[in-house]
Amino acid sequence: MSEKQSLADVRFHLSVRDCFSDIGNHNLDNTIGSMHNRNMERDPVIEAKNLFKNYRDLTAVSGVSFEVYQGELFGFLGPNGAGKTTIMRMIQCVSPRSSGDLSVFSRDTDRDGRIIRSRIGVVPQEANLDPDLSVEDNILVYARFFRIPPMEAITRTEELLSFFELTRKRKTPIASLSGGMKRRLLLARALINRPSLLILDEPTIGLDPQARHHIWERLMQLKQEGNTIVLTTHYLDEAQRLCDRLVIMDQGQILAEGSPDDLVKRYFQTDIIETDNDPLIRDCLIKNRISFETAGDLIQIKDALTPLVADHLLMQCSGVRIIRRPPTLEDVFLLLTGRRIRE
Amino acid sequence: MSVSGKIGSAVFVVLWGSGMVWRRNATVFARNFTVNIVPPFLEPLLYLGAIGFGIGMFVEDVMGMPFVQFISPGIFAGSVMFASFYECAYGTYVRMYYQRTFDAILATPITLREVIIGEILWGATRGFISACVFYLVLVLLGLVPVISGILCLPLAFLAGICFSAIAACFSAITPSIDALSYPSTLYVSPMFLFSGTFFPISVLPEPVQVAAFALLPLAHLVALSRSLMTGLPDPIWMFHILWLIIAACIATAVAIRLFERKLIV
Numbered sequence: 001m002s003e004k005q006s007l008a009d010v011r012f013h014l015s016v017r018d019c020f021s022d023i024g025n026h027n028l029d030n031t032i033g034s035m036h037n038r039n040m041e042r043d044p045v046i047e048a049k050n051l052f053k054n055y056r057d058l059t060a061v062s063g064v065s066f067e068v069y070q071g072e073l074f075g076f077l078g079p080n081g082a083g084k085t086t087i088m089r090m091i092q093c094v095s096p097r098s099s100g101d102l103s104v105f106s107r108d109t110d111r112d113g114r115i116i117r118s119r120i121g122v123v124p125q126e127a128n129l130d131p132d133l134s135v136e137d138n139i140l141v142y143a144r145f146f147r148i149p150p151m152e153a154i155t156r157t158e159e160l161l162s163f164f165e166l167t168r169k170r171k172t173p174i175a176s177l178s179g180g181m182k183r184r185l186l187l188a189r190a191l192i193n194r195p196s197l198l199i200l201d202e203p204t205i206g207l208d209p210q211a212r213h214h215i216w217e218r219l220m221q222l223k224q225e226g227n228t229i230v231l232t233t234h235y236l237d238e239a240q241r242l243c244d245r246l247v248i249m250d251q252g253q254i255l256a257e258g259s260p261d262d263l264v265k266r267y268f269q270t271d272i273i274e275t276d277n278d279p280l281i282r283d284c285l286i287k288n289r290i291s292f293e294t295a296g297d298l299i300q301i302k303d304a305l306t307p308l309v310a311d312h313l314l315m316q317c318s319g320v321r322i323i324r325r326p327p328t329l330e331d332v333f334l335l336l337t338g339r340r341i342r343e
Numbered sequence: 344m345s346v347s348g349k350i351g352s353a354v355f356v357v358l359w360g361s362g363m364v365w366r367r368n369a370t371v372f373a374r375n376f377t378v379n380i381v382p383p384f385l386e387p388l389l390y391l392g393a394i395g396f397g398i399g400m401f402v403e404d405v406m407g408m409p410f411v412q413f414i415s416p417g418i419f420a421g422s423v424m425f426a427s428f429y430e431c432a433y434g435t436y437v438r439m440y441y442q443r444t445f446d447a448i449l450a451t452p453i454t455l456r457e458v459i460i461g462e463i464l465w466g467a468t469r470g471f472i473s474a475c476v477f478y479l480v481l482v483l484l485g486l487v488p489v490i491s492g493i494l495c496l497p498l499a500f501l502a503g504i505c506f507s508a509i510a511a512c513f514s515a516i517t518p519s520i521d522a523l524s525y526p527s528t529l530y531v532s533p534m535f536l537f538s539g540t541f542f543p544i545s546v547l548p549e550p551v552q553v554a555a556f557a558l559l560p561l562a563h564l565v566a567l568s569r570s571l572m573t574g575l576p577d578p579i580w581m582f583h584i585l586w587l588i589i590a591a592c593i594a595t596a597v598a599i600r601l602f603e604r605k606l607i608v
Contacts, residue, residue: 055608092449092450094449094450094607095607095608114356114452115452117450117451118452122450124443124447127443128443128444128446130444130447131442132371133370133374141367141370142451144367145360145363145448147452193451
């Protein structure tokens with residue numbers, strides 16, 4: 001994070017402090033304090049320790065610990081029901097934790113919700129734009145909730161509309177926007193308070209490839225400007241492309257953590273061979289004592305000896321279709337979370 | 344900072360937050376102003392025409408005044424009730440459940456308590472707007488004295504808080520939007536009929552009278568409005584106002600509690 005950005009942060013907090021005069025004093029001191037710390041050692045923006053979330057008959061988050069650092073793009077991956085959205089809601093301080101510790105900007109989420117929320121931007125999974133208002137008014141009305149002065153709000157709205165290529169749509173009612181435009185508007189709205197932390201819950205769900213790439217470009221740009229971003233996704237290509245670090249979750253627990261490349265290297269040492277699920281090939285593999293997995297009409301071999309295996313198969317069984325490819329995050333994901341369909 | 348200073352600034356923060364939620368609703372209302380303002384104008388004319396002048400043809404004077412003049416304060420109060428109640432029953436539910444407006448606002452520094460107070464104040468404002476329009480119509484028709492009649496408007500806002508807060512309670516506990524027709528049919532409609540709107544409450548059996556004043560905010564607003572609009576003195580006017588203030592506070596607190604139980608999970 002550049003010094004310039006830190007100053008911008010502090011300035012923003014000064015304006016917040018004016019509004020929340022009773023709570024702002026600590027806020028400012030803390031910001032300056034953490035600026036110093038950051039230069040010496042990396043201070044986590046989010047810190048979770050042994051975090052639990054229990055509902056009456058369900059444990060949604062079960063003893064999760066992680067840290068997200070300044071300037072990072074951090075991902076939460078997992079099948080449906082893994083607890084990703086619950087964690088996002090706890091970070092936003094809208095859902096109280098059952099036990100454990102969770103702090104954002106070194107502040108406790110149960111105690112300082114209002115201050116934390118004044119410094120984060122949230123893009124929810126389900127679009128919750130205001131259908132009664134135009135594109136422009138959606139952002140302007142939202143700005144009031146952050147106590148942004150009207151003139152400042154207009155300037156920022158202008159910038160955001162142009163950054164997300166929505167300037168020409170400013171007067172359009174929400175109902176006539178495409179899915180991609182709605183997502184862009186949600187992102188624009190989430191940035192109105194110049195957040196120090198951006199939280200995105202499935203930012204590209206249901207979008208066409210063009211719209212996804214547009215969002216990705218904007219996210220990369222925001223990251224390069226030093227923003228801290230946390231996202232959840234179950235698109236593995238998205239995670240591989242965007243995330244500096246990520247965790248893979250299932251059933252409320254973190255199964256693995258690391259950078260996308262590290263994770264792939266950790267679980268797969270060689271390429272993966274895929275071939276048809278054919279009795280002949282199965283016999284051949286069993287005869288040669290090569291371990292394999294079947295998935296539908298596919299056989300996957302994730303053995304350390306894959307190059308040899310490929311040659312072997314080609315020699316012994318003529319006419320076999322063999323694909324040899326590098327492992328991806330998706331392979332890690334399926335290895336860790338299994339192939340069972342989630343409700 | 345002193346304790347009272349801290350409480351003062353905490354109250355200010357809550358009021359400010361509620362005010363922003365109120366403004367969000369007011370902004371939407373203003374965008375569709377021409378559409379929104381027509382029904383409050385038509386409603387009083389329909390009621391006064393059909394019941395006041397129509398049925399009034401067959402009714403003798405009530406409490407020494409023409410029937411249409413007798414029911415004007417009743418229908419005035421009723422229109423406040425309908426505007427406030429429906430805003431916070433259906434309007435609030437739609438914003439919470441279908442439009443997810445609450446979720447969006449709760450991702451900002453605004454808290455749920457402020458959202459609910461803002462909603463209730465907005466519902467009361469809808470009642471107040473109806474009251475203003477109705478008052479204007481009654482003045483133009485010469486049915487209401489200009490000066491004392493205007494005192495009904497702040498009372499309409501106060502009663503509007505009661506109606507909105509009660510509606511918000513139903514909105515918080517209803518399992519679906521269709522189920523909101525139960526409080527409409529079982530609470531609001533009887534309240535409209537038995538609050539002294541169309542006939543003096545004194546003709547009802549005594550236990551029913553007691554029940555009406557104990558349970559129905561409308562009964563109090565009708566009594567106050569009738570006294571101000573017709574000049575008939577009401578010896579217990581302070582009791583009516585006190586009842587409305589206490590009911591508004593209790594219903595608002597209950598509504599906040601119910602929404603917190605539903606949404607903060």
